[in-house]
Every structure is written in structure tokens, then in C-alpha cells.
Amino acid sequence: MDLNLTPEEQQFSDELRAWLKDNVPPPWEGSNDNEEESHAYFNYLRDWQRKVFEGGWAAISWPKAYGGRGASVIQQAIFQEEWARANAPMLVNGLGLALIGPTIIVHGTEEQRARFLPRILSAEEIWCQGFSEPNAGSDVAALGTKAVLDGDHFVVNGQKIWTSIAHFSDWILLLVRTDANAAKHKGITALLVDMHSEGVSLRPLRQLTGESGFNEVFFTNVRVPVSNVLGKINEGWTTAITTLMNERANLGTSIYVAYKRNLDALLERAKVTTRFSRPAAEDPVIRQKLAQAYLELEIFRLNTYRSLSKLAKTKVPGPEGSISKIFWSEFNQRFQQTAMETLGPWGQLKELDDNRWVYGYLRTRGNTIEAGTSEIQRNILAERVLGLPKSY
Amino acid sequence: MDFDLTKAQKLLQESARTLLARECPHERVRELMETETAFDEKLWQSIAEQGWTGLLIPEEYGGLSLSLVEMAAVVEEMGRACLPGPFISTLWASALIDVVGSAEQKKKYLEPISAGDTKATIALIEQSADWDAASARMRADREGNHYRLNGRKEFVTDAAIADVIICVAWDGKEIFILPVKQGAHGLTVTATPGIDATRKLYRVDFEGVLVPASEVLGTGGRALEAIDRATSVATVALSAEMLGGMQWTLDTTVEYAKTRQQFGRPIGIYQAVQHMCADMLLMTESARSAVYYAAWTVSENDPQARHAVSIAKAYCSDAAREVGNRGIQAHGGIGFTWEHDLHLYYKRAKGSEIMFGDANFHREQLAKLVVDEHTD
Ligand SMILES: Cc1cc2nc3c(=O)[nH]c(=O)nc-3n(C[C@H](O)[C@H](O)[C@H](O)COP(=O)(O)OP(=O)(O)OC[C@H]3O[C@@H](n4cnc5c(N)ncnc54)[C@H](O)[C@@H]3O)c2cc1C
Numbered sequence: 001m002d003l004n005l006t007p008e009e010q011q012f013s014d015e016l017r018a019w020l021k022d023n024v025p026p027p028w029e030g031s032n033d034n035e036e037e038s039h040a041y042f043n044y045l046r047d048w049q050r051k052v053f054e055g056g057w058a059a060i061s062w063p064k065a066y067g068g069r070g071a072s073v074i075q076q077a078i079f080q081e082e083w084a085r086a087n088a089p090m091l092v093n094g095l096g097l098a099l100i101g102p103t104i105i106v107h108g109t110e111e112q113r114a115r116f117l118p119r120i121l122s123a124e125e126i127w128c129q130g131f132s133e134p135n136a137g138s139d140v141a142a143l144g145t146k147a148v149l150d151g152d153h154f155v156v157n158g159q160k161i162w163t164s165i166a167h168f169s170d171w172i173l174l175l176v177r178t179d180a181n182a183a184k185h186k187g188i189t190a191l192l193v194d195m196h197s198e199g200v201s202l203r204p205l206r207q208l209t210g211e212s213g214f215n216e217v218f219f220t221n222v223r224v225p226v227s228n229v230l231g232k233i234n235e236g237w238t239t240a241i242t243t244l245m246n247e248r249a250n251l252g253t254s255i256y257v258a259y260k261r262n263l264d265a266l267l268e269r270a271k272v273t274t275r276f277s278r279p280a281a282e283d284p285v286i287r288q289k290l291a292q293a294y295l296e297l298e299i300f301r302l303n304t305y306r307s308l309s310k311l312a313k314t315k316v317p318g319p320e321g322s323i324s325k326i327f328w329s330e331f332n333q334r335f336q337q338t339a340m341e342t343l344g345p346w347g348q349l350k351e352l353d354d355n356r357w358v359y360g361y362l363r364t365r366g367n368t369i370e371a372g373t374s375e376i377q378r379n380i381l382a383e384r385v386l387g388l389p390k391s392y
Numbered sequence: 393m394d395f396d397l398t399k400a401q402k403l404l405q406e407s408a409r410t411l412l413a414r415e416c417p418h419e420r421v422r423e424l425m426e427t428e429t430a431f432d433e434k435l436w437q438s439i440a441e442q443g444w445t446g447l448l449i450p451e452e453y454g455g456l457s458l459s460l461v462e463m464a465a466v467v468e469e470m471g472r473a474c475l476p477g478p479f480i481s482t483l484w485a486s487a488l489i490d491v492v493g494s495a496e497q498k499k500k501y502l503e504p505i506s507a508g509d510t511k512a513t514i515a516l517i518e519q520s521a522d523w524d525a526a527s528a529r530m531r532a533d534r535e536g537n538h539y540r541l542n543g544r545k546e547f548v549t550d551a552a553i554a555d556v557i558i559c560v561a562w563d564g565k566e567i568f569i570l571p572v573k574q575g576a577h578g579l580t581v582t583a584t585p586g587i588d589a590t591r592k593l594y595r596v597d598f599e600g601v602l603v604p605a606s607e608v609l610g611t612g613g614r615a616l617e618a619i620d621r622a623t624s625v626a627t628v629a630l631s632a633e634m635l636g637g638m639q640w641t642l643d644t645t646v647e648y649a650k651t652r653q654q655f656g657r658p659i660g661i662y663q664a665v666q667h668m669c670a671d672m673l674l675m676t677e678s679a680r681s682a683v684y685y686a687a688w689t690v691s692e693n694d695p696q697a698r699h700a701v702s703i704a705k706a707y708c709s710d711a712a713r714e715v716g717n718r719g720i721q722a723h724g725g726i727g728f729t730w731e732h733d734l735h736l737y738y739k740r741a742k743g744s745e746i747m748f749g750d751a752n753f754h755r756e757q758l759a760k761l762v763v764d765e766h767t768d
Binding site for chain 1: 397669684706759762766
């Protein structure tokens with residue numbers, strides 16, 4: 001065990017720190033709770049990602065041949081720390097970078113990789129993930145959106161739901177049923193679908209938070225070239241598993257950056273909000289809760305490092321990624337509650353810090369549902385890590 | 393950077409597991425907890441033969457000069473075995489002597505500790521039950537070439553079996569660290585039976601106990617710093633021990649969930665039981681990250697060491713209890729019996745939660761470091 005950086009790791013860290021110092025833009029000033037503002041924010045983030053891409057930092061874990069740096073998992077951990085330290089904005093094409101790009105790298109043809117990967121990196125094309133359906137959520141393999149072969153095209157009909165950022169997206173990784181007679185996991189195909197195709201329409205769904213983050217997406221006789229099958233026909237479940245594994249493993253690292261920033265912001269607020277005529281930061285109960293938030297976030301970071309060290313040896317993310325998913329989602333719920341308690345009556349006002357706390361608090365309810373519910377993650381841990389019998 | 397035990401560290405840990413499974417089975421733990429001191433000379437000697445009593449002690453004093461990471465790997469296994477006796481007490485005392493003692497004092501105490509001939513403990517807290525060493529008010533008054541000790545110490549672990557009790561006292565102005573031999577004139581050691589019968593607690597009374605001034609180990613600010621350092625080392629070891637207990641409880645519960653049948657099926661098929669096990673896994677693995685990070689930062693004198701120690705102890709204090717709660721619940725009635733071994737671990741976890749400060753204490757330490765110091 002040695003947590004010191006090797007000279008190469010140190011050099012990587014220095015190089016990144018220097019680049020961030022020169023390039024991080026001033027923080028976004030506007031709010032995020034109306035459509036116009038959220039488009040402006042989106043464009044701000046898109047510009048930022050282009051700059052990151054040009055600097056060669058957009059997806060360091062990807063192989064060099066596809067625009068990455070072939071970074072070691074340790075370099076990825078360093079990347080996360082430096083990003084947090086520099087207060088750098090997130091990368092807008094997160095689903096493309098963390099989930100869909102890696103899936104294309106594993107299952108795509110050379111043509112698909114050349115066509116799609118550079119535009120994911122530059123945020124020229126934004127991606128979304130079309131897995132869930134009204135009747136297929138946790139049991140996503142029960143999906144019913146149909147694709148029928150017609151010459152060299154599939155014709156897609158059906159509906160997806162809860163599709164995050166579909167309203168900003170150019171492409172969607174879509175799971176469809178191509179063999180209705182096969183067992184449910186055997187008749188699925190993964191398609192790369194142009195969101196601007198004829199027959200694609202969407203209806204933004206207003207989230208509990210008030211804004212539209214996810215959507216219903218409808219497909220009516222949408223023609224998709226067979227060359228856009230990702231992986232093999234009827235073996236789309238294998239492709240989907242790659243995406244889901246990356247979802248559990250990768251979201252964790254970028255999320256740390258956002259959480260660290262929230263905690264720092266709260267620690268600042270705790271000094272200026274008062275309790276019994278003293279700063280909240282001096283209130284014994286609040287101190288306990290702030291310290292608990294700090295220690296849990298540290299443990300989340302350390303857990304990530306441990307899984308990265310393991311990943312460096314085994315190369316494939318395992319089912320223990322579910323620990324990370326449960327940890328970050330439930331941590332954030334506890335943290336945002338602590339934030340509300342620390343802020344007192346101000347916490348409920350949207351005007352405070354551009355709606356950061358009201359939105360943050362409400363948004364956490366989605367954390368234990370998206371990317372696989374907490375219950376599903378616990379099933380995975382019980383059955384695949386601990387070897388308990390399958391409950392269904 | 394590699395956040396994983398090396399091959400050599402893993403081997404060391406496996407050998408500890410094998411030895412303890414052989415030498416310290418649960419029947420033996422139960423026999424020992426019924427005795428007055430929970431001490432087994434033969435067991436202690438096999439531990440000393442492995443070098444573990446001197447694992448952190450420099451080679452020149454007969455130790456192995458290994459790091460706290462190796463120590464954590466071994467102590468984790470002691471926790472898994474629920475090893476009774478004065479290992480943590482002796483480790484705490486030897487860490488203190490190593491930091492604060494003169495070369496001569498180190499030779500005097502550390503050599504026999506390494507060899508397994510001396511057991512030791514520290515008498516720190518008093519009736520106020522405050523872990524802050526600066527609050528010690530037991531008197532040490534100078535009389536010619538001696539200090540005369542008067543007062544009472546509480547919650548002293550393994551005091552009846554310790555050959556030397558390192559005492560933290562006060563002369564009205566500053567703190568003193570003084571060694572008191574077992575059986576010294578004026579020393580009374582009284583058992584105060586507690587929740588965990590495998591680690592015995594004592595009330596120690598000092599009525600005019602005389603210690604030669606030449607034997608004083610340290611005074612003033614230096615003494616406080618040394619206690620702080622030694623307590624950090626012992627706190628990490630204790631957290632590692634708690635981790636081992638959690639791992640045992642998890643493994644035992646999962647095994648039971650696979651075999652116990654109700655409604656014609658193993659209870660592990662029911663999600664209510666599965667989710668308890670999943671939570672136990674999450675807490676155990678998170679504790680593991682915290683413990684080894686703390687072990688590494690303390691051994692490297694990393695600037696994050698203080699944070700890391702309190703993170704580990706705060707987290708383990710809550711998690712060890714919660715893992716135990718779920719372990720008992722998932723076992724049903726058998727989990728509530730004296731016959732089942734779960735309660736050995738459950739009680740050890742509670743005692744350990746309190747020792748060296750509980751989660752609230754360490755969260756306050758963290759608040760001092762993080763909330764008070766925070767500048768964005
Ligand atoms: C903010 C947000 C963003 C999202 N973004 C996307 C996206 O971009 N793309 C996408 O495809 N999907 C997305 N989703 C959808 C998400 O993946 C699903 O909501 C989730 O998988 C749960 O499915 P469901 O909503 O149908 O709930 P259900 O599966 O119906 O679950 C309802 C309840 O039953 C429990 N449950 C279900 N099955 C079991 C079981 N076997 N054992 C125990 N408990 C069970 C669940 O845990 C839950 O509590 C998003 C969801 C949210 C909230």
C-alpha cells in the first residue's frame with residue numbers, strides 16, 4: 001500500500017493543474033430554473049467542454065487512438081481531485097463521455113468509433129440514454145419499443161421515458177426489441193439513433209424540482225440504418241450491461257467534484273448564518289452534522305480510490321460498483337438535509353445562492369432512483385457479491 | 393499510488409488469520425472472558441513469537457520496525473478472532489514510550505514488550521471521563537528525588553495484568569507521564585466489570601505511590617503531544633480491530649442467511665434480509681477504506697493524518713454497532729442467545745466505540761479541523 005504519487009503521476013497532476021489554472025472560466029452567474037436560462041447555461045457548458053477537448057482532457061481514460069490519453073485509473077483519481085480543487089465546471093456531455101462513449105469503444109465498429117467518438121469529446125453531439133420505458137424501469141429488459149428490419153434499415157416504434165437531457169440531445173443510445181419470441185434478455189438490440197430523424201418527438205416532463213430535466217421520447221416509424229446497430233443484433237443486452245456497469249462505476253468519480261463543491265459552499269454559509277446569536281458553524285449539533293458530511297464524503301472518495309486500485313488489476317468493473325452508487329446517492333440526501341438544517345429559514349428560498357439549496361435538496365430524491373434504484377443496488381450486492389439466493 | 397495491501401502485507405494478514413483461528417477459537421475466548429484478567433500467557437507468547445507485540449517497535453529495541461499498515465492488517469485479524477487481553481493496551485503504552493522515552497527508557501520497556509515479557513497500559517482518564525489528556529488532574533507532587541502520586545483513574549484497560557501502568561498526572565502546573573510498576577506500594581487496582589468481558593476495565597487508585605524523578609517519561613507540551621501521537625496510533629489499531637469484528641459479523645450472517653430455512657426457503661432469498669446484508673457489506677467496506685487510509689497517513693506523517701484518524705474512528709464507531717445490530721436481527725432468536733457468538737462481537741464493538749472517543753467526540757475533532765479552519 002502506497003498512496004504517494006509516482007513521478008509520472010505527479011507530472012500528470014502538475015500538468016493538469018497548470019492547464020486548469022489557465023483555462024477554467026468564471027463560474028456561471030445565472031440561475032437554472034427557466035428554459036431560457038437553462039439553454040444559456042447549457043451553451044456555457046458546451047463551450048467549456050470544447051475547450052477541455054482541445055486541451056486533450058475530455059476523456060482521459062479513453063484509449064489514445066480514440067482521443068483519450070489511455071490514462072491509468074490512478075490518473076483518473078488525480079483528475080477528479082484536481083478538477084474539484086480548480087472549481088472547474090462539469091462536462092456537459094457527461095452521458096456520452098462516461099457511459100455511451102465507453103460502450104462504443106467496446107462494442108462499436110471502427111466506422112462507428114471514428115464517426116461518433118470525436119464528436120462526443122468535443123460536445124459537438126450531445127448524447128442521451130434511452131433505456132427506461134413506462135413499463136420497463138428496474139426490469140429494463142422487459143422493454144417493448146419495437147424495431148423491425150426493412151431492407152438495410154430498422155423501423156422503430158415505441159416510447160422511452162425519463163430520458164435525461166433528451167431535449168438537448170443529438171443522439172440517443174436506444175434499446176429496442178428485435179425478437180419478440182425470444183426470452184426477454186435475448187431479443188434486445190442496441191441502436192445509435194439520430195434524435196433529428198423523422199418520427200422522433202419528445203415531450204419534456206416537468207420534474208419534482210420544477211424544471212424539465214427528463215423527457216418522454218416517442219418513436220413513430222423511425223428509420224435507423226442497420227449500420228447503426230451497436231454490438232450484435234439480438235445481443236443488445238450485452239451492450240447495455242457495459243453501459244450500466246460504466247454508469248455505476250463512472251458517475252461516482254465526477255460526482256465527487258460536485259459534492260465537494262457543495263460542502264465547501266455550505267461550510268462558508270455556516271459561518272454567516274446564525275443560531276442563538278452565534279454562527280451556525282459554532283452550534284454543537286450543526287458541527288456534528290457538518291463533520292459527518294465531511295467524513296462521509298471523504299470515505300466516498302477513499303472507496304473510489306480503493307475500487308480504482310482494484311480495477312487497475314482486474315480491468316473490469318465488478319458488481320461492487322453498487323456500493324458506490326448507494327453511497328453517493330444516499331450521502332447526497334443526508335447532506336442536503338444537513339444543508340437545510342444549517343441554512344435555517346433561508347434554506348427554503350430560491351433566491352439564496354441562485355436556487356442552489358432548494359434545487360439541491362429536491363433533486364436528491366431522484367438520486368436513489370436514477371441509475372438503478374437503491375433497492376436494485378442492494379439486490380445486486382446481496383446476490384452477486386455476497387452470493388445470497390436470487391429473490392426473483 | 394496503490395490503495396491495496398502488498399503481497400507481503402497480505403501474507404502477514406493471512407498468517408495472522410490462520411494462527412488466531414488455531415490459537416484463539418471462540419471456546420477459548422469464552423473461557424478467558426470468565427477469568428479475572430482475560431489473559432492467556434500461552435496465547436500471548438505465540439503472539440510475541442510472531443513479533444506482533446513489537447511490530448511497530450524499532451529493531452534496535454527488539455521489534456520488527458514495521459508500519460501501522462502492517463499493524464492494522466494483523467489487528468484486523470485479532471478483531472475477527474475477538475482476541476481477548478491486553479494487546480491494544482500494550483500497543484498504546486509502547487507507542488507512547490517510543491515517542492516520548494529516552495533511549496535508556498526505551499531499552500528498559502520496549503525490549504521486554506517486544507519479547508512478550510512485559511504487558512503495559514495507560515491510566516489516562518478520570519472521573520470526568522474526558523479523553524483530552526490536558527484535563528488530567530490526578531496529582532503528581534515532587535518530593536526530593538521522587539514524585540508522589542495521589543488520585544484515581546478510571547476505565548483503565550487491562551490494569552490488573554499490566555506489568556507497568558503508565559500514568560498521566562498533574563503537578564498543579566503541567567502534565568507528567570510516569571510509569572508505575574504493578575504492585576507498587578499505595579497502588580490499588582479494582583475491577584469495574586463492563587459491557588465487554590473480553591477487555592477488562594479497572595479503577596486504579598494511587599495513594600502516595602512514589603515514582604523516582606529519573607523515571608519520568610515526559611512533561612508539559614511534549615508529553616501532551618506524545619500522548620496525542622500514541623493515541624492516534626492506538627486509535628487506528630482499535631479501528632482496525634473493529635473492522636475485523638464487522639467482517640466476522642458480516643460473514644457469519646451471510647452464511648446463516650444461506651442455510652437457515654423459513655417458509656421452505658433460505659431466509660437469504662428475502663430482500664428484507666438481503667438488504668440488511670448489503671448494508672453490512674457497504675459499512676464494512678467503507679470502514680476498510682477509512683482504516684487503511686488512516687494507518688497509511690499516520691505512518692507517513694501525512695498532513696491529513698489527524699483528519700484520517702478521526703474519520704476512521706467516527707465511522708467505525710457507528711458502523712461496528714450498526715453492523716452488529718443487523719447481524720443480530722438477521723439471526724432472529726438465536727442471535728439473542730448467550731450461546732451464539734454474535735454477542736461477543738456486539739459487546740466488543742460497544743466497548744471499542746467508547747474507547748478513545750466515540751463518533752461524537754471524533755466528529756467534534758473533525759469540526760475543529762474542517763469547519764473552523766475552512767477557508768474557501
Ligand atoms: C432523475 C432521473 C433521471 C433518469 N434518467 C434516465 C435516463 O437518462 N435514461 C433512462 O433510460 N432512464 C432514466 N431514468 C430512469 C431510471 O433508471 C428508472 O426510473 C429506474 O430504473 C426505476 O424504474 P421505474 O421508475 O420504472 O421504477 P420501478 O422499477 O417501477 O420501481 C418502483 C419501486 O419498486 C422497487 N422495485 C422494483 N423492482 C424491484 C425488485 N426486483 N426488488 C426490489 N424492489 C424493486 C424500486 O426500487 C422502486 O422503489 C431516470 C430516473 C430519474 C429519477
